Every structure is written in structure tokens, then in C-alpha cells.
Amino acid sequence: MRRTMENKRGLSAIVATLIIILLVLVAVGIIWVVVRNVIQEGSEQISITTKCLDVSLEAVSVVPVVGEAGNYSVTLKRAAGGEEIGGVKITLFNETDNSGVLEGFLVLGVLATETEEFEGVTNANKLEYTAFFIDASGTEVPCAQTNSHSF
DSSP: OHHHHHHHHHHHHHHHHHHHHHHHHHHHHHHHHHHHHHHHHHHHHHHHHHHHHHOOEEEEEEEEOTTOTTEEEEEEEEOSOSOOOOEEEEEEEOSSOBOOOEEEOTTOOTTOEEEEEEEOOTTOOEEEEEEEEEOTTSOEEEOSOOEEEEO
16 A cells, blocks of 8 residues: 555656646747747847948939929939838928928939929928838838938
């Protein structure tokens, strides 16, 4: 009888140990999934930041469209280097107001100079522009550096 009780105690200790090991493995798996997602999101952000450093945009001119108050013809030039951008976000400013963020230049390739018309504010005297990329999920991610051009 004694021997049967000892076998049951020994068997219970083995089962308990196996359950603890199984729980630890499940916990490690859950933690790994969370950590992996954080690392992937961080690496994608680093990738976009690196792409942004390679893109060089320059405002060539901003002129009012004749006969259309508040409309401006904006010409941007892109230098060599960098990957394909998703487009450019621009904002036109006057002394007291701004146009809000406008999107354009969706096909501004490397070494290209493009002109587009934007409806902004009357008597604008400053342009701010920022390139953006499209990430893997289809979301627009603007570059951190914003350029400006006074006219």
C-alpha cells in the first residue's frame, strides 16, 4: 500500500512539472508574438525615415494663377536619389491664415520637375512642403523634414 501511495505522489509531481513547463512555453510564445510585432513596426518606421533622408525636393516657383484668386501654380523639382514617393503634402500661408494640408505631386519621379495648381489662401507668401511614403499597410507616412519657400 505504501508503495502505491509513493507512486501516486511521484506521478503527481511529474504531472505538475509538465503542466508548469507547458504554461511557461505558452507564456514565452505569447510574449514572443508581442515583441516581434513591436520590432517589425519599429523597423518599418526606421525604413521610412531612411527613405526620407534620400529624397530631396526643392520649390522652384510659386506664382498666383491669373484671374483665379487664391489659386497658385506650384513647381517642385526633385533631385537624384531616393525611392518612389507617395506624393507631397503642401500648405500655403499668408500673414494670418493657411490653406490646410493639400496633397499633390503623386508622380514626382527622380530628377523630375512638375507643376500643379492648388487652391490656397489669397495673398499667400509662403509654401511648406513634405514628401510622404506609403507603408506596407497602405497608410501615408509623411517625412519628418518639412521644407519651406517664401515668395
